[in-house]
Amino acid sequence: MIILHPVYYGRMRKSLLILLFFVSLGGVHKASAQLDKHYFFYVGRSYIIDNKFRDAIETLNVLLKVDEKAYEGYFLRGIAKYNLDDLLGAEQDFSYAIENNPVFTAAYQYRAITRSRLGNYDDALKDFQVAIDLRPDRPDPYFSRGVTFLLSQQFEKAVEDFTTFIRFDNKVVDAYVNRGTSYLMMKDTTRAYEDYNTAIRTNRESPLAYSRRGMLYMAQKKYDEALADFDKSIECDSTYIPSYFNRALVYSTINRPVQAIEDFSRVLALDSTSSLTYFNRAILRNQIGDYNNALADYDKVAFYSPNNVLLYYNRAALYRQLGDYYAAINDYTRAIELYPDFANAYLGRSALRYMLNDMQGSRSDKETADKKIAEYRSKLTDSSFSVYADTSKRFNQLLSFDASMGGSEGMQRMTARSSNIALLPMFKFSMVRPDTVPVRTVYFVPRVEQFRTEVADPYVKLVNRDSDFPTDSLFAFDRAIEDSLRYNRPSWQLLFKRGITQSLIRQYTGSISNYTAAIDLDPSNPFLYINRSTTQSEMVDFISSIDNGYQRITVDNDPASQLKSNSSRSYNYDDAIADLNKAARLFPEFAYIYYNRANLLCRSGRIPEALEDYTKAIELNPSFAEAYYNRGLVQIFLKDTRKGCLDMSKAGELGLQDAYRVLKLYGNMLQEE
Structure with missing residues (x-):
């Protein structure tokens, strides 16, 4: 099998950007008193042209929130998601565009491209046919469908589509290369060779064309000709990995292991995660005694x-x-x-x-x-x-x-791996500098703001990250509050703040004692239970980390692996969960309670209940990016990769950038489901 993805997706990405210049503005021309929709469409498109895909999504979200029928807004957001490897999110947005404009040719074409990348060739081919029926005069759908036919091993149909495309545009190297590869898969090496030659004549600076012809020479054991083509390919593009890799194979075949090792090393300098290259280099190093x-x-x-x-x-x-x-x-x-x-x-x-x-x-x-x-x-x-x-x-x-x-x-x-993709942390009231609190979609809760007013400390914020104050400042805060408690009558506000500072300096027992004292003074305050719960959880985690069994849910190398602890011991989160149960009874409309409880349920192995709580948090706050992220991560663990990636897509759409790292790592698994 010859892998064609770089040719296919490289051209598709260029086509996505080129097409932007020709997209009609019809659906968003009308201005409104509240929002200039044309402006947001234009800015979103500009961001995409500049490869600022995350900025584009944020801008287009504003447009689509005001006008849910702006089909070209969905189309552009789909392009941005596609370029961020959020394939399910892209497919969904292209579908929204089609729902709002059933004759939107470009949306059918790019939904087909996305479905093809997901391995859904049947639906992709149906979309391509609709796009061609709507606009038989446009060449790009023929090229895209040709690649899909090639990937689905319908080689004769692939040849027909590439030939049709070439009639429209005979200056595109990729078309000749892919048609040549289709002929090669049909065992017609003569026509394959002719197409590779034509590709080189069309563009003598194309590394792909030389590389493909070199691979044909290599298969025919014409090693001198293959080396010459790989040399030329590398001369055209010194970062073109396939030519280094294949030249190394030729060097090995003709018994020049040192040169082969050098080329494999160049591949690894460009892609340090290629296990295939490490494997080959290991074999050669073993052969020459470099054990x-x-x-x-x-x-x-x-x-x-x-x-x-x-x-x-x-x-x-x-x-x-x-x-x-x-x-x-x-x-x-x-x-x-x-x-x-x-x-x-x-x-x-x-x-x-x-x-x-x-x-x-x-x-x-x-x-x-x-x-x-x-x-x-x-x-x-x-x-x-x-x-x-x-x-x-x-x-x-x-x-x-x-x-x-x-x-x-x-x-x-091959993709970069990460053994440190964990559930996003729980939310709690902590002390952070006001200008460092991340700004995303606001979940405004009047009761929270009233609580912060009563605490009367500008540094106390509801966050799910560590404090950014240096350690000496945290100790100073703690001593100041301790002095206030010594010379003043204890109030739940002072006790609550002391609970925060004690937790931040890892005095967990003292922190819990202060929260408990605050609760005794104000037992109907849900936020006091929330913070005591997070501190109890942190204490459990700290104890388990000392015991070399830090319990957390992580995606190791295989997202289909089971949820499990790294330790043979189990640690009890029951008290922390009980506090959140109490908070939920006192303030059942507060999304963060269910999010926090879901995290603890995950750590306790109660996965179905955790999924229910993440879902409840999202129902209460539809813009809760962290809840989408964590629910998605758990679903990936449970081998429901499609649902998990859809949740990750939504988290990214809502501004959580870490979601795209997960999508990049695990999105390719969708094709295997």
Whole structure:
């Protein structure tokens, strides 16, 4: 398989921007006394042209809040979301545009592009057909549909669409390259070669055209010609990863491992998360005797692709060379866990167990391997027979550019990983500098403002982040309030503020005592319970962190993994939840109570209840970005990636920028659902 996503999406993104200059302003020309809608449309479009997609979304939100029928506003916001990798949000906005203008050709086209990226080829092709029926004179839908036909392996139809597009515009390199690739998939190498040549004649500075022709030469074992094309591709664009990668494969094939390693290193300088490249470089370093660096590369593969069977098998062999038999056995065991029918892994572990005088374990592994080999031989005609079943296969061969790494994505779909995407924190009253409180959609609650007036401290704000005051200032605040309590009659206001300062300097017991005293003086005040709850939670977290089991819900490497604690111990949030239950009875309309309780329910493993509380918080405050974010994160954990990404999309739309980082990391999983 030849991966075409860079060609497809590169051109699609350019088309999205180019089209902006031709979009009609008809739906938003009318001004109103309250808002100049034309102005907001123009500003939103300008932001998109300048690649300021988040600013565009915020601007277009204003327009769409005033005019829910402004179909071109939805269209532009869909473009902005698309460029932020919020594919579900983009699809939704293009659909809104179509609902409000059923003959909006561009919306059909770009919804089709988005659906194609999501792997929904059937609906994408239907949208392309509508766009072509509405405007058969426009060339772009033919190009886009051609790529979708190519991705869905309908190669003859792809050729037809690219040919139609070329009749409209014969100066587009990508069209020739993609038609050439379609011919190649049809085994017509002559026409593929002709199209690649035409692409190069059309633009002699196109790295893609040289790279594709080089790949064809490489497949035909014309290595000198392939190297010349990869050299030219890199000369045209020194950051073009595929040419470095494929040139490294050629160097390896013609026994020039040092040059191959240099090219793989250049790839990693451009994309430090490519496990496929680390894997290949590890193999070459092992071949030339650079064992320690090879081991370091395999460790990188383990970090970026922890389910890669070949990693553990190959690293086990390297450990064996280095004399670390126990580490080798562990890796063979991990390979067997991932692929229980891996006969070679049993044979490797058997040999090592024999060397360590574990005769029973060695004999058991050998018997298992012999049994599986016999099963493999009986299934050699089975079309579903796995390559791992071929016990004569060499597992230290370099993997090609479109290879899959143990069930994860190939190099084109590699994304940066994060092991530190956690639930956003709970809200509490804390002490922060007034000019540093983030400004987003305001959730104005009169009762909160009345409470702050009664507390009478400009630094006390409702936030879900740490205080930005330095530690010495926090201690000074705490001493000042302590003095006030010593010389004045205690009030719930002073006790509440002392609770805040004690919590900020991690005097959790003292903080809880002060909140309790405040509650005794004003037992019907819900905000006192909210803060005591967050402090109780922080105390639990602090204790568990000392015990090396900091309990929080994080998205590790696989968002489909189960919600679980990193510790074998469990910590009790019951008192903190009880305080929020009390606050909810006193102030049932306050969204933050349900958001906080949902966080604690998540940490307690009560996921269904947590989802209900996040939903309740959103019902009370439809602009609650953090609640959408956390609910989305939990749904991703529960393997409901589509719903989770929709919630992330909404969080990003509401101004929470971290949502786009999650969408970028996990949006590609939608195609696999």
